[in-house]
Amino acid sequence: xxxxxLGTGTVGRTIAARLIELxxxxxxxxxxxxxxxxxxxxxxxxxxxxxxxxxxxxxTTLAGFADAAAGAELIINAINGSASxxxxxxxxxxxxxxxxxxxxxxPLDFSNGMPPTLFVKDTDSLGEQIHRAYPQARVVxxxxxxxxxxxxxxxxxxxxxxxxxxxxxxxxxxxVTGLLKEFGHRDVxxxxxxxxxxxxEILLPVWLRLWGALGTxxxxxxxxx
Amino acid sequence: xxxxxLGTGTVGRTIAARLIELxxxxxxxxxxxxxxxxxxxxxxxxxxxxxxxxxxxxxTTLAGFADAAAGAELIINAINGSASxxxxxxxxxxxxxxxxxxxxxxPLDFSNGMPPTLFVKDTDSLGEQIHRAYPQARVVxxxxxxxxxxxxxxxxxxxxxxxxxxxxxxxxxxxVTGLLKEFGHRDVxxxxxxxxxxxxEILLPVWLRLWGALGTxxxxxxxxx
Numbered sequence: 001x002x003x004x005x006l007g008t009g010t011v012g013r014t015i016a017a018r019l020i021e022l023x024x025x026x027x028x029x030x031x032x033x034x035x036x037x038x039x040x041x042x043x044x045x046x047x048x049x050x051x052x053x054x055x056x057x058x059x060t061t062l063a064g065f066a067d068a069a070a071g072a073e074l075i076i077n078a079i080n081g082s083a084s085x086x087x088x089x090x091x092x093x094x095x096x097x098x099x100x101x102x103x104x105x106x107p108l109d110f111s112n113g114m115p116p117t118l119f120v121k122d123t124d125s126l127g128e129q130i131h132r133a134y135p136q137a138r139v140v141x142x143x144x145x146x147x148x149x150x151x152x153x154x155x156x157x158x159x160x161x162x163x164x165x166x167x168x169x170x171x172x173x174x175x176v177t178g179l180l181k182e183f184g185h186r187d188v189x190x191x192x193x194x195x196x197x198x199x200x201e202i203l204l205p206v207w208l209r210l211w212g213a214l215g216t217x218x219x220x221x222x223x224x225x
Numbered sequence: 226x227x228x229x230x231l232g233t234g235t236v237g238r239t240i241a242a243r244l245i246e247l248x249x250x251x252x253x254x255x256x257x258x259x260x261x262x263x264x265x266x267x268x269x270x271x272x273x274x275x276x277x278x279x280x281x282x283x284x285t286t287l288a289g290f291a292d293a294a295a296g297a298e299l300i301i302n303a304i305n306g307s308a309s310x311x312x313x314x315x316x317x318x319x320x321x322x323x324x325x326x327x328x329x330x331x332p333l334d335f336s337n338g339m340p341p342t343l344f345v346k347d348t349d350s351l352g353e354q355i356h357r358a359y360p361q362a363r364v365v366x367x368x369x370x371x372x373x374x375x376x377x378x379x380x381x382x383x384x385x386x387x388x389x390x391x392x393x394x395x396x397x398x399x400x401v402t403g404l405l406k407e408f409g410h411r412d413v414x415x416x417x418x419x420x421x422x423x424x425x426e427i428l429l430p431v432w433l434r435l436w437g438a439l440g441t442x443x444x445x446x447x448x449x450x
């Protein structure tokens with residue numbers, strides 16, 4: 001499948017590498033490819049410069065947000081939540097029309113310190129905001145309930161647990177579910193329409209506290225039933 | 226252990242029956258015992274009148290909130306979230322001092338229709354509100370992430386999943402954890418201090434949507450790691 005990933009951070013890179021492994025075409029979207037490639041230092045979080053990562057992970061193409069989206073059937077929003085709508089605007093409504101937008105971002109607000117709070121809570125969601133902004137796109141919310149490594153390589157856990165899909169387009173959810181199974185996810189629950197993204201986005205507050213209690217982000221929610 | 230359960234609804238009754246089964250002493254607290262016992266009709270939710278339930282489930286004592294709390298070592302808040310602080314005030318600060326308050330309620334707000342929203346979200350929690358109101362009590366938040374049946378009889382699921390404890394008093398959390406294990410819970414995660422109740426209370430929005438998607442409330446979260 002022709003995919004675009006919006007965002008060059010750890011999440012975007014991890015998903016990109018996995019998609020390449022699985023034989024998909026990946027274009028990574030960034031604000032300004034030249035600027036992104038010119039960076040030679042790790043960022044404040046210790047993330048290596050993109051060019052160094054790309055040299056070790058061949059197969060992806062870097063492009064501006066609009067060019068990346070234009071050529072893709074499925075567009076993955078791997079930008080942080082607070083920048084997501086701005087980046088999708090740069091990608092351009094015309095380039096998003098009819099496309100599946102797989103939104104894996106979380107509406108995290110770091111302005112009040114740690115742990116972050118959510119800038120939309122149980123009365124709206126980032127997934128719905130994207131859906132309302134791009135009604136001609138087919139938005140599916142998923143994967144925002146695990147860390148990047150487990151999104152892409154769920155088998156790192158003996159039992160990978162459960163992932164969720166939310167969205168109004170059944171065919172788009174089927175396509176995403178297929179991709180999730182390629183990644184190694186076994187239990188995918190279709191929660192319903194895009195408003196159910198309110199449920200999964202709001203898992204973050206407990207996810208963050210579990211990370212604290214367990215001392216590792218290598219865990220997942222499983223729905224036992 | 227001498228326990229008091231504040232609340233005569235389905236949750237309170239289910240926990241009460243389980244505690245009696247396990248050999249504990251149970252006083253159920255209500256606003257006005259005479260009024261509660263005088264009811265002969267099921268309520269709007271179809272819940273049988275208390276007296277009918279008590280006749281079939283012998284062993285508990287019914288008392289006013291203050292009398293119930295006065296004689297207990299562990300007090301279980303099984304009142305709905307929006308009434309919890311009012312009911313604890315009726316129980317009386319003096320009767321709560323030094324006691325373990327096991328808060329299993331959720332801060333549900335039904336005023337905007339269904340599904341309910343939360344009246345505190347990720348910047349505060351009902352558990353913390355109770356803790357602040359009764360600093361001399363030992364508040365432990367737990368069990369608010371499952372339905373009443375699975376709180377008390379987790380083995381109804383082949384894999385009971387995970388339950389969580391939050392609170393500032395390590396000994397109180399140990400006591401509650403022991404009780405949870407008597408109920409049949411196997412995996413109890415201590416999330417940390419009472420502020421971590423923000424994490425588990427906020428599970429409700431996804432719990433409600435899972436109920437919708439799965440068509441049954443007989444499920445639980447398990448943290449695979």
